[in-house]
Amino acid sequence: MFARRARRIGTQRGGRSVNRSDFLKAILPIAAVSAFAETAPARKTAVVFYSWSGNTREFARAIGEATGADVFELEPKTKYSDSYSVVVKQAKRELEEQYKPPLNSIPDVSKYAAVFLGTPNWWGTMSSPVRTFVASGALDGKRIIPFITHRGSRWGNFPADLKKACPKSEIADGMVLWGDSVKKTSARRDIAAWAKKSAV
Numbered sequence: 001m002f003a004r005r006a007r008r009i010g011t012q013r014g015g016r017s018v019n020r021s022d023f024l025k026a027i028l029p030i031a032a033v034s035a036f037a038e039t040a041p042a043r044k045t046a047v048v049f050y051s052w053s054g055n056t057r058e059f060a061r062a063i064g065e066a067t068g069a070d071v072f073e074l075e076p077k078t079k080y081s082d083s084y085s086v087v088v089k090q091a092k093r094e095l096e097e098q099y100k101p102p103l104n105s106i107p108d109v110s111k112y113a114a115v116f117l118g119t120p121n122w123w124g125t126m127s128s129p130v131r132t133f134v135a136s137g138a139l140d141g142k143r144i145i146p147f148i149t150h151r152g153s154r155w156g157n158f159p160a161d162l163k164k165a166c167p168k169s170e171i172a173d174g175m176v177l178w179g180d181s182v183k184k185t186s187a188r189r190d191i192a193a194w195a196k197k198s199a200v
Contacts, residue, residue, distance in 0.1 A: 045199045046109050049118030050074040050129040052087060055149040056118050058182045059191065063116050063147070066192035067199040072107035074129045091122040100132040107138070114143035114172075114199065117162070121148050124156030134165045145198045146174035149182065172198055 047069050051057035057073065064071040078101065080087050094101070109115050117139070119130040126134070133139075144166060148158055154176050163171050175194050181187050 044112045045069040045114045045116065046107070046112040047071040047116040047118065048074065048107055048109065048133060049116075049147075050120070050127050050133075051118075052080055052120055052127070053179075055177075055180050055182055056120050056147075058180075059147055059149060059177060060116070060118050062182065062188050062191040063118075063195045066195040069116065069199065070112075072109075074107075074133055075104045076129050077102045077104055091128060094128045095123050095125065098131075099128060100135055101128050103129060103132055106133060106136050109138050109142070112142065114145060115139060116145045116147060116195070116198070118147045118149075119158070121150035121153045121156050121158065124153050125158050125161045131165075134162070139166050140168045143170045143172055145172045148174070148176050149179055150176060151179055 045067055047060050047063050047067075049056050049060040049072075051060070051073070060071055060073070063069065080090065093099075117130065117134075119126045122128065144162065146159065146162060148155060150156070155174075159171065159174070175191065177187060177191075182191070
């Protein structure tokens with residue numbers, strides 16, 4: 001039954017005969033383009049960050065809005081206190097012990113070529129949740145674009161610590177902002193300009 005319904009390729013098309021050679025010439029370029037589309041790596045950008053007060057979150061969202069990047073927030077399994085003084089003491093202890101708090105999940109950034117990595121400045125370096133993410137190896141071989149919010153220490157040792165923790169990665173020029181200045185219109189414009197220039 002199926003043999004009777006089968007048709008030989010192109011006996012007639014538009015009033016003229018189409019042989020096998022003509023057919024293959026027509027479809028091979030299409031197949032080549034399709035194969036390239038399936039195998040070409042997607043050059044995408046992600047934003048991964050931790051925010052305690054909300055300032056770094058605002059920073060991350062501004063980057064996402066400017067670049068269209070996917071945004072992932074790191075969430076510790078045990079939430080930090082809302083008290084600034086309590087968190088300051090805890091952050092110092094965690095840094096001294098190099099403690100890496102468990103996260104609810106580690107974002108899968110395997111399909112991204114570059115990652116904006118954001119953190120508040122905790123005792124002159126990255127926050128503990130960001131240290132957990134960095135230690136996971138998820139950023140190995142990627143282009144990392146750091147950004148940080150601070151209350152006077154600016155970058156601190158964050159760039160140096162990041163390079164040490166991610167020796168297989170490229171560390172791009174980052175951006176630093178004072179605390180809640182991220183909410184200012186002028187800062188948002190600066191973020192957008194920098195992010196668009198830095199994104200893959």
